Amino acid sequence: MGFARACSVALAGVDGVVVEVQADLEPGVAAFTLVGLPDKTLVESRDRVRAAVVNSGAAWPQKKLTVGLSPASVPKSGAGFDLAVAAAVLGAAEVIDPGVIAELVLVGELGLDGRVRPVRGILPAVLAASEAGYRQVVVPQQCAAEAMLVPGVSVLGVRSLRQLIAVLTDGEVPEEDPPGVPGRPDPILAGLLLPGAGPGAGLTGAGGWDAPDLADVAGQRAARRSLEVAAAGGHHLLLSGPPGAGKTLLAERLPGIMPPLTRQESLEVTAVHSVAGILPPGEPLVTVPPYCAPHHSATMQALVGGGSGLPRPGAVSLAHKGVLFLDEAPEFRPQVLDALRQPLESGQIVLARAAGVVRLPARFLMVLAANPCPCGRYSRHGAGCDCAPSSIRRYQARLSGPLLDRVDLRIEVEPVSRCDLLGDGARGEDSATVGARVVEARARAARRFADTPWRINSEVPGRELRTRWQPAPGALGQAERDLERGLLTARGLDRVLRVAWTVADLGGRDRPGPLDVAVALELRTGIPRGVPLLTGQRP
Numbered sequence: 001m002g003f004a005r006a007c008s009v010a011l012a013g014v015d016g017v018v019v020e021v022q023a024d025l026e027p028g029v030a031a032f033t034l035v036g037l038p039d040k041t042l043v044e045s046r047d048r049v050r051a052a053v054v055n056s057g058a059a060w061p062q063k064k065l066t067v068g069l070s071p072a073s074v075p076k077s078g079a080g081f082d083l084a085v086a087a088a089v090l091g092a093a094e095v096i097d098p099g100v101i102a103e104l105v106l107v108g109e110l111g112l113d114g115r116v117r118p119v120r121g122i123l124p125a126v127l128a129a130s131e132a133g134y135r136q137v138v139v140p141q142q143c144a145a146e147a148m149l150v151p152g153v154s155v156l157g158v159r160s161l162r163q164l165i166a167v168l169t170d171g172e173v174p175e176e177d178p179p180g181v182p183g184r185p186d187p188i189l190a191g192l193l194l195p196g197a198g199p200g201a202g203l204t205g206a207g208g209w210d211a212p213d214l215a216d217v218a219g220q221r222a223a224r225r226s227l228e229v230a231a232a233g234g235h236h237l238l239l240s241g242p243p244g245a246g247k248t249l250l251a252e253r254l255p256g257i258m259p260p261l262t263r264q265e266s267l268e269v270t271a272v273h274s275v276a277g278i279l280p281p282g283e284p285l286v287t288v289p290p291y292c293a294p295h296h297s298a299t300m301q302a303l304v305g306g307g308s309g310l311p312r313p314g315a316v317s318l319a320h321k322g323v324l325f326l327d328e329a330p331e332f333r334p335q336v337l338d339a340l341r342q343p344l345e346s347g348q349i350v351l352a353r354a355a356g357v358v359r360l361p362a363r364f365l366m367v368l369a370a371n372p373c374p375c376g377r378y379s380r381h382g383a384g385c386d387c388a389p390s391s392i393r394r395y396q397a398r399l400s401g402p403l404l405d406r407v408d409l410r411i412e413v414e415p416v417s418r419c420d421l422l423g424d425g426a427r428g429e430d431s432a433t434v435g436a437r438v439v440e441a442r443a444r445a446a447r448r449f450a451d452t453p454w455r456i457n458s459e460v461p462g463r464e465l466r467t468r469w470q471p472a473p474g475a476l477g478q479a480e481r482d483l484e485r486g487l488l489t490a491r492g493l494d495r496v497l498r499v500a501w502t503v504a505d506l507g508g509r510d511r512p513g514p515l516d517v518a519v520a521l522e523l524r525t526g527i528p529r530g531v532p533l534l535t536g537q538r539p
Helices: 045-055 082-092 122-131 141-147 161-168 187-192 221-233 247-252 263-276 300-304 334-338 341-346 389-396 418-422 431-448 462-467 477-484 490-507 514-525
Strands: 002-012 015-026 031-035 064-070 136-140 154-158 237-240 323-326 348-353 356-361 365-370 409-412
Touching: 002 082, 002 122, 002 356, 015 082, 015 122, 031 045, 045 082, 064 082, 082 161, 122 136, 122 141, 122 263, 136 141, 141 154, 154 161, 221 237, 221 247, 221 365, 221 409, 221 431, 221 490, 237 247, 247 323, 247 365, 263 356, 300 334, 341 348, 409 514, 431 490, 462 490, 477 490, 477 514, 490 514
Parallel strands: 031 064, 136 154, 237 365, 237 409, 323 365
Antiparallel strands: 002 015, 015 064, 348 356
C-alpha cells in the first residue's frame, strides 16, 4: 500500500488551475484506473506512462493503481499531465521519496521511450503555478527558457524520465543523445506547433520578422498621418479606396511604428501564442507587436476563437497588443465582422461552450481595408465606376453601422499620382522617425495616466475624458453641433475626444484645443474641416 501526490496545471484558454495528481497503490489484481474528468488524450496517458516508466529502467508496480486528478470537477485535457502522473506513481511505489514531489509542479508529455516531449502553454501553466504559491516546476528541457520568464520560480528542465528520477534520488544524471537525424528538424519539437499554425500562417511579429518601412509608401500623406495617430493612441482605422492605392501597403507598416511591447505585454502575448501553438521554438518571448491578417474566408471560430472542447484562441487574441488587419473587409461574412463588436469595446473575448467558459485577451488595433464598391473605382469624383447605385449601397452596407461606430479613423485612400510615384521628393519619413514621435506621444499619455489602469488614450472611458481630462474651453463646439445633427453618436463623441487627445500628444500640447478636435472630427467623419494635419503638416 502506497500513496503519493504531485501537481500539474489544467489550462482553460490562458488561465490555469493547479491540479493535484494523486496515486494510490492497493493490493489486488494489477490495474491502472485514471479518474478526475480526463479527456481522451489524458486517458491514453496510462499506456504512455507505463511504457515510459519501464523503458526508463524502473519497475512498474504490479498492484491495483488508482490515479486521481483533483479537483475532479475541472475538465483536464492534453498530454501535459504525463510527467506528473509518472512522478506520482513512482512516489507511491517508493522509487522516489513522496515528500520530494509533493510541492513540485510537473508539466510535460512522455514518449514511450521515456523522453519528455514539450507541450504548448508552458508559460501560462507556470504563471498559474506561481500565482498558486508554488516555487518549483519541472518542464521539458526545450521549454525551460519559456518557463524561466516567470520571476520567483525555480525551473528544472529535463529531457527524459530517467533524468528526473536521477535528480529526485540524488543519483548521477544520465546524458541523453539528441533525437532525430543531424541536419533535420528536431521531431521532439513537433508538439509545440499545431498543424498549419506556424509563424507565418496569417501571423507575423515573431520569428525575427521585421516590419516593412513606411518610407516605401509613395504619397498618401493623409493616410500616413492617420497611421501615426492610430499607432500613438491605439485607435481603430478604416482605409477605403480603389485597388492598388496602397491600403495593404500602409497596414503592413503599422506594426513598425508601434513601440516595442513592455515586459507585461510580452508575457501576455507570449502566453496566448504558446497556448495557440504558434510560438517559434527557441524564441520564448514575443517582444514586438504581432500582426495578424486572416483571409476574408475566415470563419467566426477562426476570428474570435473556438474549436472542439474548450475553445482555442482566434485571430483577435493572436493580435492582442498588436494589429488585426482585415483586408477586403466587405468580403467577410457580416456575422463574422459583427462578432468583433464586443472585443473592440472590452478588450477581451468571452467564449461559452458546453465544456466551459474561456476568457481570452483581445485588445488589438483593428485596421479595415475596403474598396468603395464592387468594381473598386467609385469615388467622390465618380470616375470610371460602372456599378449601379443600389449595388454600391449594398456593398458598403456589408460593414454594419455598429461596427463602424467603433472605428475612430476613417480615411479615403486616393490613387497615387504620377508625381508622387515617380517624383524625386515623393518619399516620406521612414518608420524610425515616425515611430520616435509615436513613442514620445505614448510617453506623454502614460505620464498623464500614471495613477490609473490605462496607458493609451483609446483605453480611457469617455466619462473620464469628459470630467477628469477636459479639453480646452470651447474646443468641443464643432463636435457638439455634429452630435445635435446626428453626425455623431454618444460613443462617437467619446472616440473623437480620445483621438483629439492623441493629436494633442503628438503635437506636444497639454490638452486638446479646437484644432485638435477638428482634426479628430475630420478623421472620423471624413468631412473636410480645413485642418492642416491631413495636408501633410506636423500637428
